[in-house]
Amino acid sequence: MAGEEEGAAANPPPKRVLFVCGHNAGRSIAAEAVARATRPDLVVASAGTKPGGSINPLMAAELTKRSYSLEGMFSKPLEDPTVNGLDSWDLIVTMGCMDNSCPFAPGKTVVDWGLPDPHGDASVIPEVVDRVEEHVKAL
Numbered sequence: 001m002a003g004e005e006e007g008a009a010a011n012p013p014p015k016r017v018l019f020v021c022g023h024n025a026g027r028s029i030a031a032e033a034v035a036r037a038t039r040p041d042l043v044v045a046s047a048g049t050k051p052g053g054s055i056n057p058l059m060a061a062e063l064t065k066r067s068y069s070l071e072g073m074f075s076k077p078l079e080d081p082t083v084n085g086l087d088s089w090d091l092i093v094t095m096g097c098m099d100n101s102c103p104f105a106p107g108k109t110v111v112d113w114g115l116p117d118p119h120g121d122a123s124v125i126p127e128v129v130d131r132v133e134e135h136v137k138a139l
Contacts, residue, residue, distance in 0.1 A: 016043045017139065018089040020103055024048025024075045026059040026118045027095035030129050033068040034136045042139065047083045049103060051075045058122045062129055078103060091139075 019031035028046035035044040053075050060070055078085055086092060086105045094102045094112045102112065113135050116124040 014041055014043045015091060015139075016089045017091045017093060018083065018086065019044065019046040019093050019095065020049065020078070021046075021095035021115075022048055022050050022117070023052035023056075023119060024077075025052040025054060026056040026125070027113075027115050027128055027132070029055050029070070029073060029075070030059060030063060030068075030132045031093065031095065031113075031136060032073060033063050033070055034129070034132050035139070037068050038133075039136060039139065045083050045089075046073070047076050047078045047080060049078065051077050052119075056118060056122075056125075059118060059125055059128075062125045066129065093135075 017035065019028040019035070021028040024047050028048065032044050032046035035042055055070065055073065055075055063070060076083060086103060086108060089108065092103065092105050092108055092110045094110065095115045096112065096117060102110070113131070115128050115131055118125045118128055
């Protein structure tokens with residue numbers, strides 16, 4: 001079955017995408033939840049440069065309302081074993097630099113989505129999730 005072997009060789013390994021924001025409590029959590037649900041072709045995780053220690057309950061409510069699962073997700077730093085720093089990721093997506101604290105990743109592809117931070121204004125949460133859905137679809 002030479003055709004099967006050729007097809008298997010032509011399929012590259014899944015792209016590894018890390019979503020990063022300041023607190024890993026809202027925007028990057030939303031991106032990970034949306035990507036897990038809609039992009040099974042990607043390996044994804046999220047982390048924060050200054051993690052807040054918990055997921056924003058209003059963001060969690062919005063994601064749950066839209067049927068996204070947060071199972072197994074938690075606010076974590078880049079050094080968490082589930083993330084293991086920046087080296088193993090193909091693409092690093094920042095949500096909007098909090099106090100210019102986006103991670104420095106020489107040699108890595110880094111894209112910033114420039115999303116508003118719901119930490120100070122919860123009214124932006126539906127807009128953030130809408131924009132995350134659009135961006136994840138386009139990855």
